[in-house]
Amino acid sequence: MNIADNLEAVRRRIDAAAARAGRIGSDVLLVAVTKTRSPDEMGLAIRAGVTDIGENKVQEITEKFSPVGMLAAKERAGARVKWHMIGHLQRNKVKYIIDKIDIIHSVDSIRLAEEIDRRAVACGRMMDILIQVNTAGEESKFGVSAEDARPLIGEIIEKCRAIRVKGLMSIAPAADDPEDVRKYFREVKEVYDLVSRDADGERLTAEYLSMGMTHDFEVAVEEGSNLVRVGTGIFGARDYSG
Numbered sequence: 548m549n550i551a552d553n554l555e556a557v558r559r560r561i562d563a564a565a566a567r568a569g570r571i572g573s574d575v576l577l578v579a580v581t582k583t584r585s586p587d588e589m590g591l592a593i594r595a596g597v598t599d600i601g602e603n604k605v606q607e608i609t610e611k612f613s614p615v616g617m618l619a620a621k622e623r624a625g626a627r628v629k630w631h632m633i634g635h636l637q638r639n640k641v642k643y644i645i646d647k648i649d650i651i652h653s654v655d656s657i658r659l660a661e662e663i664d665r666r667a668v669a670c671g672r673m674m675d676i677l678i679q680v681n682t683a684g685e686e687s688k689f690g691v692s693a694e695d696a697r698p699l700i701g702e703i704i705e706k707c708r709a710i711r712v713k714g715l716m717s718i719a720p721a722a723d724d725p726e727d728v729r730k731y732f733r734e735v736k737e738v739y740d741l742v743s744r745d746a747d748g749e750r751l752t753a754e755y756l757s758m759g760m761t762h763d764f765e766v767a768v769e770e771g772s773n774l775v776r777v778g779t780g781i782f783g784a785r786d787y788s789g
């Protein structure tokens with residue numbers, strides 16, 4: 548298992564998928580998903596060129612934030628890595644990560660947005676978020692429906708002054724054949740295209756369409772994703788037993 552080789556292979560597959568869609572691979576941001584990985588493993592990935600890391604649990608972020616920050620400063624000549632919160636976020640935990648995270652991918656309610664806003668105002672920053680959209684209905688618990696995404700964005704822009712909405716995120720249902728989830732990605736892209744028409748370039752931009760994980764990122768990129776979240780494909784299978 549060589550993280551640098553895996554990373555290179557994932558990047559090549561992104562390039563090829565982007566080319567099939569008439570785009571270029573460098574327009575697709577690769578977020579390395581590091582849940583369950585140690586700071587040392589994360590340091591290896593950063594050494595191999597990872598600039599953006601994704602975590603899905605508040606506790607892992609608070610535990611790894613400073614050791615990884617130190618490793619990153621060493622590997623990247625002082626430049627920091629960007630932290631993406633990609634998992635479901637409970638309102639009572641926003642306060643623990645508000646000063647650490649660069650972007651939250653999983654906003655799916657006005658109440659969560661208002662808590663993020665309140666905490667962002669308190670620490671004097673703007674927070675970038677994505678709206679999590681769930682086009683697969685019952686199969687996934689979190690996220691708003693395609694119809695509810697734009698009304699939610701409108702309400703957030705109106706009520707939350709310390710939030711910038713930067714696009715959409717989606718998690719496709721698990722499928723043996725990634726072709727089976729193409730239709731879900733396509734629906735999210737349709738919403739994203741409408742959002743880009745609403746965009747004002749400040750509080751609302753269509754900068755990121757976060758779709759695609761290890762088993763389906765090529766299909767996601769073909770359908771318009773410009774941010775993929777890849778864990779297993781870079782680090783190997785996760786071991787949750789520890």
Ligand SMILES: *Cc1c(COP(=O)(O)O)cnc(C)c1O
Nearest residue numbers: 580603633760761776777778779
């Ligand atoms: C774990 C996770 C990923 C990465 O999954 P892999 O299959 O390991 O690539 C991507 N997105 C979210 C929201 C995750 O929780």
